[in-house]
Amino acid sequence: MSGPAKKVVDVAFKAGKTIDWEGMAKLVVSDEARKEFANLRRAFDEVNTALQTKFSQEPEPIDWEYYRKGIGSRLVDMYKEAYESIEIPKYVDTVTPQYKPKFDALVVELKEAEQKSLQESERLEKEIVEVQELKKKISTMTADEYFAKHPELKKKFDDEIRNDYWGY
Secondary structure, eight states: OOTHHHHHHHHHHHHHHHOOHHHHHHHOOSHHHHHHHHHHHHHHHHHHHHHHHHSSSOOOOOOHHHHHHHHOHHHHHHHHHHHHTOOOOOOOOOHHHHHHHHHHHHHHHHHHHHHHHHHHHHHHHHHHHHHHHHHHHTTTOOHHHHHHHOHHHHHHHHHHHHTTOOOO
16 A cells, blocks of 8 residues: 555554543543543544555556457557556645644633633532531531621621611
8 A cells, every 4th residue: 555545544543542542531421421432432443444444455456458358459558548647646734734723722721721620629629518517517506606607697687787677
């Protein structure tokens, strides 16, 4: 095999070896995402197998003499000359340079969103711990102890009492 087909097969084969499927599978948490991930992996394997089997074989050489006997040498020579004069153009990638900056910008945006998400997760974890502690203590806690932890509520209630607003 030679030319663009071999390059496609080589790239697909290398890509298959460099993808950390197990590592990515550990990051997937929901059942729906696991199904989609399995579908992605299956599709990738099918395409990779098709590329390796279909394009890894050299085409059989044409037996020009066989056709000369049945058709005639003049017509076969004309076809042979036309066949040998065919040049397969090299693939020039014009898409990647166009979308690479956009992709890189999305990766930066993704990393920022990831950091924000991690910070929010930490904040929520702390809040969960606080609520669980409050839940344990709430039955024996006095109003003064509660207001000591939540001064904004004490201020709100004091303002309502001072303004003679009793909720009616």
